[in-house]
Amino acid sequence: MSSEAAIAVAMFTVADQDSAVAFYTGTLGWEVRMDVNWGAGADAGRWVEVAPVGSTARLAVNPPMGGEPGGGSIGIEVADLVAEKARLQAVGLDVANEMPAGGPVPAMFSVNDPDGNWIWVVQAG
Template identity: 90%
Template sequence: MFTVADQDSAVAFYTEVLGWEVRMDVNWGEGETAGRWVEVAPAGSTARLALNPPMGGEPGGGSIGIEVADLAAEKARLQAAGLVAANEMPAGGPVPAMFSINDPDGNWIWVVQAD
């Protein structure tokens, strides 16, 4: 689960910039107890990422890893979308090559070369 300042903006980032899919988007409750549950995921993934307002404190600070078949191609695609690849790590021993990007709320997304 990632905490985000604005669920609509977060959904737009994950779907329009990253190309992920909305898997669930439901409202629940009424009045002061009302809320919204939103889940997104990379196409074909069985894992889901919930995007929720913070329950006190600031949004951001989460971390998730996703595997891609072609790390260099994914890096080029994300950079073309205006994202900055950081923390690049080459493969070494049992650790695969990877880099990170941040969503607009400061959550970390680690992009990892699949075996």
Template identity: 70%
Template sequence: MTISKIAVAMFSVADQDAAVAYYTGTLGWEVRSDVSFGEGDQAGRWVEVAPPGSDARLALNPPMNGEPGGGAIGVETPDVDATRAVLEAAGATLGEPMGGDGTVPRMFSVTDPDGNWIWVVQER
């Protein structure tokens, strides 16, 4: 089997509407998909968000078994410090910058309201 790229990462969230509001309002991402599927007890909603201009997509799904949160993804940026400043001004919950010592790229984390982590990593 050959896999050419990751199609979409998935986070479990307690409330899809609240998660969409956070990712679009606080982080400045855009909605790429928001569709209903299935019927009756099996009805669901598929929601994807993404950083503008990115091929990466993040599906925001209700928890399947248990509590939301606990997921992690990484996204790259050409300027970690500028991105951090924008997210800090928007009120995002940020971890301290780390790395950048030549062995590990400079990065920091963003924690969403459901406890999922986005690692913002300096492009190499």
């Protein structure tokens, strides 16, 4: 596959897709990029993708395939890390793992979604 044809889609497992969509759109301010159902009965499924506004990368939120939801990690870049931290704290999220910039590593911090997936917020270079 050529790199120009590749589009990043990360996947998180979540306990409830509707609750996850509400968190990502309502709390984080992301947008729904795709929400489709397929099949019927026991074979029915749903594919939901969310993304930060303007991002080319997308995040699929899916029921777990055996086991518990959570445990995933994704990084998103922001132009103003300080402003994004203040915004996320204002909507009630706990900011953790704050790391200052050092050498080639940009400043960043993390927040968790309700299922325990990690969202790393990274200062854009």
